[in-house]
Amino acid sequence: MNYADMLLLRFGEFMLKGKNRSRFEKTVLRHVKEIVKPYPNVELTKEFGRIYVQLNGEPAVELVEGLKNVFGIASISPVKVSPSELEGILSVSRHFLNIIAPVPGTTFKVKARRVWKGFPHGSLEMNNLVATPLLQGYPGLIVDVKSPQLEMKVEIRKEHTYIFCENIAGIGGFPLGTNGKAMLLLSGGIDSPVAGWSSMRRGLEVECVHFYSFPYTSELARQKVVDLTRVLSRYAGGIKLHLVPFTEVQTAFTGIGQDNLIITLMRRAMLRIATQLAEREGALAIVTGDSLGQVASQTLPSLNVIGRATVLPLLRPLVMMDKNDIIELSKKIGTYDLSILPYEDCCTLFVPKSPTTNPNLRIVDKIEATLPGYSELLAAAVQATETVRITPYGNELPKDVVNVQAGLQEEWF
Numbered sequence: 001m002n003y004a005d006m007l008l009l010r011f012g013e014f015m016l017k018g019k020n021r022s023r024f025e026k027t028v029l030r031h032v033k034e035i036v037k038p039y040p041n042v043e044l045t046k047e048f049g050r051i052y053v054q055l056n057g058e059p060a061v062e063l064v065e066g067l068k069n070v071f072g073i074a075s076i077s078p079v080k081v082s083p084s085e086l087e088g089i090l091s092v093s094r095h096f097l098n099i100i101a102p103v104p105g106t107t108f109k110v111k112a113r114r115v116w117k118g119f120p121h122g123s124l125e126m127n128n129l130v131a132t133p134l135l136q137g138y139p140g141l142i143v144d145v146k147s148p149q150l151e152m153k154v155e156i157r158k159e160h161t162y163i164f165c166e167n168i169a170g171i172g173g174f175p176l177g178t179n180g181k182a183m184l185l186l187s188g189g190i191d192s193p194v195a196g197w198s199s200m201r202r203g204l205e206v207e208c209v210h211f212y213s214f215p216y217t218s219e220l221a222r223q224k225v226v227d228l229t230r231v232l233s234r235y236a237g238g239i240k241l242h243l244v245p246f247t248e249v250q251t252a253f254t255g256i257g258q259d260n261l262i263i264t265l266m267r268r269a270m271l272r273i274a275t276q277l278a279e280r281e282g283a284l285a286i287v288t289g290d291s292l293g294q295v296a297s298q299t300l301p302s303l304n305v306i307g308r309a310t311v312l313p314l315l316r317p318l319v320m321m322d323k324n325d326i327i328e329l330s331k332k333i334g335t336y337d338l339s340i341l342p343y344e345d346c347c348t349l350f351v352p353k354s355p356t357t358n359p360n361l362r363i364v365d366k367i368e369a370t371l372p373g374y375s376e377l378l379a380a381a382v383q384a385t386e387t388v389r390i391t392p393y394g395n396e397l398p399k400d401v402v403n404v405q406a407g408l409q410e411e412w413f
Contacts (some may be wrong), residue, residue, distance in 0.1 A: 001166070003074035003099045004060040004078030007053035008162065010066060012074035013149040020178075028072040034237050064168060069235050073170035073200055077153075082161040084119060086129065089154060089161050093130050094137060098161050102150050104140030109148040114157040130154055174203030175234055181205040182285040182315060183278045185255045185270060186241075188224045188343060191289030191318055193335040194326050196232055198317035199287045207281055208232070208239060209274050211246040215413035219400070221343035226390065226397065231334050234392040242277055243386045243398050249377050256367065260356045263297045265363060268309035268379060275310045276382045278283075285313040291326065292319050305359045 011028060029046050032053070036042040041056035042063070048268055060078055082092035093110075102108070117216065121129060130152070135141055141150075155162040184196040195205050210225045226241065227325035233239045246269075253265045263280040274286050290298045297306065298394050318326055330336040367372055388398050 001060045001065065001078045002094070003080065004055060005081040006055060006077050006079040007060060007063060007067065007072050008077040008164065009051040009053065009170075010075045010077075011049050011051075012072050012170070012174070021401050024072065024175050028070065028156075031070050031072075031176060032067065035070060036063065048133050057271055059331055060273045066169045068168060068178040069175045071171060071203070071235065072175035074172045075170055076168040077149070078133045078166055078168075079162045079163040079164040082163060084116060084158060084161045086121065089126075089156070089163070090130060091161055092131055093134060093152065093154065095137060096165075097134055097152070097271050097407065100150075100165065101236070101251060102141065106150050106273065107140040107144035107148040108135075108150045108152070109143065109145050110134070110152050110154060112154040112156065114156045118158065119156050126154060126156070155350070170199060171235075173201035176200055176203065177205040179203030179282040180285070181207065181281070182287045182413050183242075183274045183281070184208050184287040184401055185274060186210050186225055186288070187227065187289070188221055188228070188339065188341075190290060190330050191294075191326055191334065193228050193232060193339060194333065195234065195317045197329075197333045197335075199315060200232070201234055202317075204285075204287070204315075205236070206287060207233075207277075207283060208241045209244060209270075211245045211270055211273075212242065214245065217330070218248065218343060220341075222398065223242070224276045224338055224341055225334075227338050228335055230255075230392065230394075231371055233390050234334070238389055238391045240281070241390050242396075243388070244273055244277075244379060244381050249273075252371060252377055256303065256371070257333040258367060260354055261359055261364060261367065262357045263355045264302060264306060265367065266396050267297055268364070268368070269311040269408065271274050271306065271314075272378050273381050273385075275312055275398045276378070278312055278363055279304065282381075283312075285315050286310060287315045287317065289318045291321055291323065294323065296357045296363055299357040301307050303358075305319040305361045305364055308361065 011025065025046065029051060032044065032307050036053065041058050041059040041238060042056040043056060045052040060337065064076055067073060080096045081091050082088045110127050110131040112123045112130060114126065115124045150165055152163065152165050179202060182204050183197060184192065184199065184206040186192045186196065199206055208229050212222050213257055222243065227373065229239055230240045249269050250266060268366050278286060290303060293299060296302060386398050390396050
């Protein structure tokens with residue numbers, strides 16, 4: 001890949017979106033500019049459906065690793081550039097084939113495309129003009145025009161001709177932020193980071209909301225969530241993480257004689273707090289990692305009762321996914337190894353032996369209405385929320401939490 005003079009980036013499915021396409025293309029270009037900032041010699045050119053990344057000596061492998069994670073990029077091809085005249089094309093094609101060094105017996109074809117109609121040879125003629133000397137120079141190649149192992153593409157334009165054969169898959173989807181902003185409920189588990197990534201792939205900007213219950217949960221548990229956010233930020237350039245102190249809210253649900261409803265009450269409280277944060281941050285939806293039937297709070301009756309705690313749309317990207325598929329996707333995006341670290345989060349605290357799978361909305365509403373100071377507890381949690389912007393390769397950290405012996409006070413320093 002380091003042979004390349006240029007990288008050719010192709011846009012994804014948003015190319016079908018008519019009047020919105022120009023806005024989407026500009027968003028992708030802006031994100032690509034962020035990725036290439038550390039490489040001062042790179043030059044960018046945008047054209048219909050494409051971005052050309054002129055390397056000028058910068059490392060192709062490093063840039064491909066970063067660019068293939070840009071939402072909206074469907075594929076990347078490392079390209080050799082030739083002058084648009086026959087001898088130059090033949091010379092660069094021979095050099096290109098020598099670099100990639102196909103093993104004897106490789107099936108092969110040339111696919112030329114004459115974009116510049118002023119070029120004296122047509123596309124079909126160029127297929128033969130380029131392929132014949134290559135086959136003569138590399139007798140181990142075998143012609144296969146239907147399904148070759150190696151297809152050399154020759155794209156002839158007025159200024160330059162592009163020669164390439166690789167087609168490296170990007171993650172596609174929609175450019176980040178082009179479909180609005182949502183709040184992601186981020187736990188330390190496997191599911192919610194995958195839900196966040198899936199949402200970003202559909203064009204949502206996400207801000208993460210994490211609930212922690214110090215001192216019942218450790219600093220390590222909270223740090224795991226920071227690290228998960230940092231992995232997700234590699235796909236976004238930076239993500240806000242809202243850390244919500246949840247101890248007082250959570251402990252308010254104990255001792256009311258409704259232990260089987262604690263998970264339902266806790267998750268409804270999370271949605272209420274996330275809704276207030278969404279209103280403050282201008283987000284229009286809440287994203288969760290729910291997968292239908294996976295645990296007691298994710299049965300359809302539970303999802304129904306829990307979801308009524310917010311007026312915002314609840315987006316559940318994983319709701320119909322199999323757990324094994326979620327795990328595989330978490331490995332692909334780089335969050336799995338962090339998610340399985342054995343640090344508890346607030347969702348594992350005060351879990352009853354038999355949580356209800358069919359909560360009664362009327363009873364839940366009555367408990368919340370009669371719980372002393374419930375609204376004030378939620379407002380206090382929102383007020384005490386700490387927000388940190390996490391970037392891909394920074395070292396941003398939230399403030400430390402210290403357990404002061406006189407009760408469950410928190411000191412921020």
